[in-house]
Amino acid sequence: MTTKLSRRSLLEGMLLIGAAGCAAPEAAAAAGDGVKAPADAWQRVRDEFEVSPAWIHMTSFYLDSHPRPVRAAIEALRRELDENPVDAVHEHEDTTPVREAAAAYMGVQADEIALTDSTTMGLALLYLGLPLKAGDxxxxxxxxxYAMHESLRLAAERSGAVVRKIALYERGSDATEAEMAGAIERAITPATRVVAITWVHSSTGVKTPVRAIAEVVARANQGRAPEDRVVCGVDGVHGFGVEDATMADLGCDFFSAGCHKWIFGPRGTGVLWGKAELWPLLRPSIPQFGKEAYEAWLRGQPPPPTNANMMTPGGFHSFEHRWALPAAFAFHRRIGKARVADRIHALNRQCKEGLKGMRHVTLHTPLDDALSAGIICFEVAGMTPEAAVKRLRERKIVASTSPYRTSYARVAPSLLNDEAEVDTVLRAIRALA
Ligand SMILES: Cc1ncc(COP(=O)(O)O)c(C=O)c1O
Structure with a gap:
């Protein structure tokens, strides 16, 4: 029989579990700024995961494996919920600690964050929540x-707004920052109310210049009346947990990301961040279960004004997962965001340079670190992406195909991999010739 933990002691416990379980990340961070972590420190980071060693996992961008501190936090909370669901919910109903952990990682305020279950949920809440109208x-x-396009389609269908899709580049491998920002700049019209972009395309591996695009949007907004302003929303999921960037670095207005991919958070968790002054623009789609909103309903009064908290969908959730999310942010912060970014970029560079040298391979992801992150898309001459992925599976490598109209084979070196695994993957792809 376990004793019920108070919220504070539970969080402290989670941090202790993290500290014990995270000797590995700390070792990775121990070398000090600007100095590479010793190789065995990355091995110890890998040891925090229970992924099967029988496979080389090149798909942790798809759905994560939980590292030890996250598993331990979920398990402690699950036990608490199973012992006394009502008391556990009352104990943890204030999700400030979860939002504070996300906020510290993102460099924002906790009250600018709505908690979601996924990138998809955040995008739908955002785009269906905007006050669009016919002619916009x-x-x-x-x-x-798909999640972005469909959220926009649904929002347009309800409002009468029109969705316009443009190409940012012809070939992913040749994309440039100026070309991408320029394409957005040229496409904005007086009727534009939303610029909806993705930080890292899972279709090509291209990392878009969010900052430059946000600046284009800011210029377009100069002189516009508040009701005519363009809102810049970002699907950030494949940069979140990879890049060492804050929301201020990105400069966008809203940012949605699931935490169950690169962040290694509990499955079914996510965040929607927005600038404090822009939240009142939105209308919630799902009732929120907070005290203030509930009391307003009990008194027959109008709901409180929209803010990030009001946009957090109510109803009961997979609570042990949501409340355990701080353990994932702590895991990243203990290693260090810069070190995580350096490591993922180094492994991806190694992989792309190897692929670039293969005559039977066409690389669709730019080599440049500024234009790519952790996803690599490629084609093998004379072979469908499905066939290439199948052949890699025969060699115990888990790769994937990109689920887009034009589909490519994909690998995504991450903290679950090392240089030797990247070499093995390169040998296997070379053998596809
Ligand atoms: C760019 C992009 N956005 C959104 C999603 C969906 O993410 P989630 O499962 O967090 O909704 C994916 C893939 O799963 C994706 O590749």
């Missing part, structure tokens, strides 16, 4: 994910 234009690109 929503500008997006051809390279974004």
């Amino acid at each position: 234009e929503v500008l997006t690109t051809e390279h974004d994910h």
